[in-house]
Amino acid sequence: MLISLLVSSQLLFAKPDTQAVKTIDVAMLHPRVREWAYPVKDVKVPANSVCLLWPSTPGKNIAYKIMMATDAGFTQNVIVGDEQRWAVYPIHQNVKEGKWYWKYAYKTDNPIDKWQWSETNSFIVERSQNSISSPSPKQVLENLQVLENLKGQQHPRLWSLNKNAETFYGNNKNNPEAKAFVAAMRKQLGKTLPEEKPTRPRDTTGMNALQKKQMIEFMYHGFGNKVANPIKDLVLAYYLTKERAFMDEAIKQGVHVAKMDPEGYATRDDFNNGNIVEGLATLYDMGFSFLKDSEKQLLKNAIAVRGQMIYKGLPNRFELQMCDNHVWQHILRNFSIAALAVANDVPEANEWLTYVYEVWNARFPVLASTDGGWHEGNGYFRVHYKTLIYLPMLFGDLSGRNYYEEEWMNNLAYYILYSYPIKSTSVSQGDMHENLKDIVRNHGLFADALSTKINNPYLTWYAHEIRKLYPDFFRANDDFLLFRLLNYKGDKVMSASKVPSDLPKSRDFRDIGLVAMHSDLVNTARNTTVFLTSNPYGVAGHAHAAQNAITINYKGKKVYGGTGFYSNFSDAHNLLDYRSSRGHCTILADSLSQRLGEDGYGWIPRFITGNRIQYALGDASNAYGNLTTDFWLDRFTQIGIKADKESGYGDAGVKKFRRHVLQLDSNYVVVYDELESVKPIKWTSQMHSPFQLTHVSAAGQKSKTFDLQADFVKSNVTVFSSSTASINIHDQYNFPAKNWKGKTDDEGNIIEFSEQWHAGITSQPTIKQRFLTVIQIQEKQLQPIKQAVLKNNMQQVQIGGWTISANLETGKEPFLQVVSSDQKSLFNYGSSEVKSGKNLVPRTISGSSVLVEKGKIQEVVDERPNVTNLDTGR
Structure with missing residues (x-):
């Protein structure tokens, strides 16, 4: 029997406090080429090893210089840089705390040209203790x-x-x-x-000029x-x-x-x-x-x-x-x-x-800030590994500065642990993600090398496991052999290590828009992994239009996630399927992808990690619109395709896409989508899998269910829609995947570009739309789902000891609640009041997300990414 809601309808539909929900209204957060100076507007720099950046001046043989001081007249504590050809200037000294002013100048190599000075900028140095300078x-x-x-x-x-x-x-x-x-x-x-x-050698017969x-x-x-x-x-x-x-x-x-x-x-x-x-x-x-x-x-x-x-x-x-x-x-x-x-x-x-x-x-x-992530995904992150090991050592030897002690480097240990667990595939976003079906050799070697420079006991454990499970990785010449020889001091003795079972089950890497949730970080055979991606860098470089996309791995294998193959950086399959939102478990707006480019960005406003419940919120409201980036438009032109609606790109008028994702224990995932546009459009919630998907008939026009079966997992997905919905399941790409270059995997084997399975649940045209998706993942028998629709279009679902309630009435405020059968674990979003059993849980801000477990209350509201606080030049 379904249990009743724990909040009254009056409280349920109270309008959320505007402080809980925040928006970002700039075209992009990380432009392809720097467009404004940094640091400006009295921004508080994170340390006093200051670095000045500014946009370029077009032309050949441009020269720059900088000036900074502690007064706007540039008379006190003045620092003047030498003439240089590049538009960056690290201050190689520990400058004093307080407010600083700075400006830059440029000129050409024409002797009659004079220095042209920029406006005066300012920043504040907060601390001077224990800073690292070079x-x-x-x-x-x-x-x-x-x-x-x-x-x-x-x-x-x-x-x-x-x-x-x-x-x-x-x-x-x-x-x-x-x-x-x-x-x-x-x-x-x-x-x-x-x-x-x-x-x-390859045969080029029949190929076009490009x-x-x-x-x-x-x-x-x-x-x-x-x-x-x-x-x-x-x-x-x-x-x-x-x-x-x-x-x-x-x-x-x-x-x-x-x-x-x-x-x-x-x-x-x-x-x-x-x-x-x-x-x-x-x-x-x-x-x-x-x-x-x-x-x-x-x-x-x-x-x-x-x-x-x-x-x-x-x-x-x-x-x-x-x-x-x-x-x-x-x-x-x-x-x-x-x-x-x-x-x-x-x-x-x-x-x-x-x-x-x-x-x-x-x-x-370059592609991160401090949280340890890499925005293009791990498929191409590993192409940077050799540089990330050797250049810190090279420049460290040269300068005496230990670059391995940088905050990003230390957090990189956790990024490796959470985004790429032992004996597992990784997150399916970014070029070449499909090649990471297990720990690949250069990743294992990189983690091992990094563990000798970063004093992190969990990374030490990770490296030890790799040496134990993949001994062949270390039996041949490789990119990191020189590093190991330079740092060899006898048989490898593992420093104190800690099994990461005592770490939180989830971790957020908001600088690059990733949340990684795990049921068991240590034991892959028992681990269910849920990744949510929503990337502030947008679709730059090797990243994909995968804002608010999810990946679900079970026992180290991908069950749902990105689809397609990296045949080439920008051929038709890449642009119309693989890199497009069509290839990811996210939302299509009127059958259109999120745009490619730095302006197609998302971000992670909220995150909570608990014991039985893990939670994250992604915002992809800025990800949609016409494709306008010259870089990508040129790629379409080169292959004779227009970036128009026929190709799956264009402006559907999306105003809002907020996706709440919860992992419940190891067997259930709940996704709640809030969608809005300026005009009525169709909304398609997509799921992709390497395994066959089968539509299951269900009563009612507002819910659709499909099953997945493989030799290691059983799964089903039920999508509840606020409007009448249809379902389409198929195994065809929009443009065929062909390995026309004969690409190989890490072991030199030709990669088979196979068909994969795709499911789309599409609403009728609406301005506002909501989806509630309940995903079940089991090793053996699937659990039955009990469902009911209460008044005001409130959808309630009971499955496997959990009761899930969501408001699908678009005329009312959003609401999502998840309660365990023993009433000891509760998540609530959107109401003014929360009850855990008979106890009233204090909520400080209406519209917040609240997790209650074992008497511990965690409440979060939207938090913008760090870049909006630091790099504020726009």
């Missing part, structure tokens, strides 16, 4: 020169081997992994020198690694053994590669060129004392030409981009290593090193 680039270069003069030795500089080479050799003398690596490198001695030819161009680039992808990695490995083998044969072989191969045409197909690609620059620079630096003068000059010339090819496209552009992925993923690391290796030896390299050092200090971490 030396200026000028100090870094001077220290480098002083150290070399004292030692009487210019090289090696990389990885502190100028002072630690003997320690490195001694530590690894009996290291089994080092011995295995050296044995493998002996087989490289005397090998034929590499030819400039495709690393993965596909052929992309395919040629694809065929040479990895060539830089192929020819540069052996050089670095041979040099490393020398430092592990002191056997001259390894260095001689490295020099032979390095000289050969240095003579390759930098404009040729094989090496002109940015990835290939970056890898070659790093390989040649490593040989120059670490093999310096073995090189002939002619060989040094050849390497310096090649590095100078190739390095300048990279550098010419960076200042006054790269530092202003939200994220130039290719550079942040690989090229910044390649280029930084090269810049340090040849600084003071190649005239241009001092400016290179100054630039990368300043950008690193100003922008790291």
Whole structure:
């Protein structure tokens, strides 16, 4: 028998206090290119290692400088920056607390031009204790020169081997992994020198011009690694053994590669060129004392030409981009290593090193803030792993600052734990998410490496589990081998670790718009995971139009979530299915996707973690509208498709999309959607799965049910609608998924692009719409659902010891309540008064979300993301 509501209808429909519900009314929170200065408007900076940012001035050879002071007249405590070519300026000193004023100026290289000053901006430094500062680039270069003069030795500089080479050799003398690596490198001695030819030939017959161009680039992808990695490995083998044969072989191969045409197909690609620059620079630096003068000059010339090819496209552009992925993923690391290796030896390299050092200090971490997440999802986060391990070490050695102690780095440990559990898939959002069906090798190696630098006992546990469960990850040469060797001090001894069973079951990462809920973080076989994504960065880079989308994993496998395949960054399947909202468990508005671009953003206003109940609220009210971003419009033009309603894009007039998501124990998920538009439109609630979905007949026109069955799980989904609804279940993409590039997984196997299942529950045209979705996930028998409609269109559902009540009457205020059968766990949203059993629960703000468990009361209202408080220039 269904139980009655615990609040009166009078209280139930009280209008929520406006303080509980907040909105954001700006076009975007993180523009693709910086559009305003930072920090401004007396914003309180989080620490006193201040960094100044400002928009660029168009044109070539633009110069900038800054001025800051503690008075608006710029006469007290004045700091003046040197002339520079880039639009970031970290203040490499601990400035005093209080209010500061600053401005920037620009001019061209025309001698008659004068400095043009910006308006005066201001910010407030709140604290000065225990802040972390780094030396200026000028100090870094001077220290480098002083150290070399004292030692009487210019090289090696990389990885502190100028002072630690003997320690490195001694530590690894009996290291089994080092011995295995050296044995493998002996087989490289005397090998034929590499030819400039495709690393993965493909037939281009029948391809259009764009596909052929992309395919040629694809065929040479990895060539830089192929020819540069052996050089670095041979040099490393020398430092592990002191056997001259390894260095001689490295020099032979390095000289050969240095003579390759930098404009040729094989090496002109940015990835290939970056890898070659790093390989040649490593040989120059670490093999310096073995090189002939002619060989040094050849390497310096090649590095100078190739390095300048990279550098010419960076200042006054790269530092202003939200994220130039290719550079942040690989090229910044390649280029930084090269810049340090040849600084003071190649005239241009001092400016290179100054630039990368300043950008690193100003922008790291580029796609996050402090909470540890990465906004593009883990499929492409892992492409950044190598840079995120080595550059903190490189710049740390250079500056003396421990970048592993940054707040983001410490929270990264929790992001890894919650977003990518052991023996499990991850959240299905962002390019290449479908490749993460289990812990993949480079993720395991990254977590292991990170655990040696971050003092987090839970990450230590995570790394220990990876070494135990995936021992083959550590039995071959890989991207993190050098890191492990540099940090090896005998057999790996795990520091004190803690099993994360004592951590909260859920965690929010609001900077990047992710909430991760778990029933059992430790035991994958018992874990049900629910992810809610609503991303303040919008659909930038490799992110997807997945605002207010959910992913549900069970026993480490995806049951519901994003669908499709990463065939190419912007082919038809990518733009019309995979990256589109059509490919995610979210809402279509009049059959239209959320827009692509930074203006298609969402955010997480509320979050509560409890014992039996986990809760989050996502807001995607700003995610819909016409696609207007030039970057994405150009991608549509390139493939001959218009970004119009026929393609699933356009403005349906959405005003509101707030999605409440609750996980109840390990078997039930409740989703409550509040939707509103400026005109009557159809609303479609979507669910996707790799497993077959089957429609189940149900009484009434306002609820639809479908089942899912697989060999490891049984599930059903019932969607209750505020208006008459229809259901459509199919296994076809909007545009077929074809692996036309022959993409492979991490083990080199060709990926099968299979059909998947899609369910859409569509309302009749309405201005306001609500959906209540109840999802059941069981290992064995599904539990029966009892349902009733009370007065005022109040929907009530009883299932598995839970009673769920939701207001579906759009003319009344929203309401959602979940109560356990023992009355000890209660969630309530939207009423003025809450009762737990016979006890009245105090509520401070009407319209808040309240969780009551074991006598503990948690109440939350909307909280805007940090960026709205810090980066307020708009």
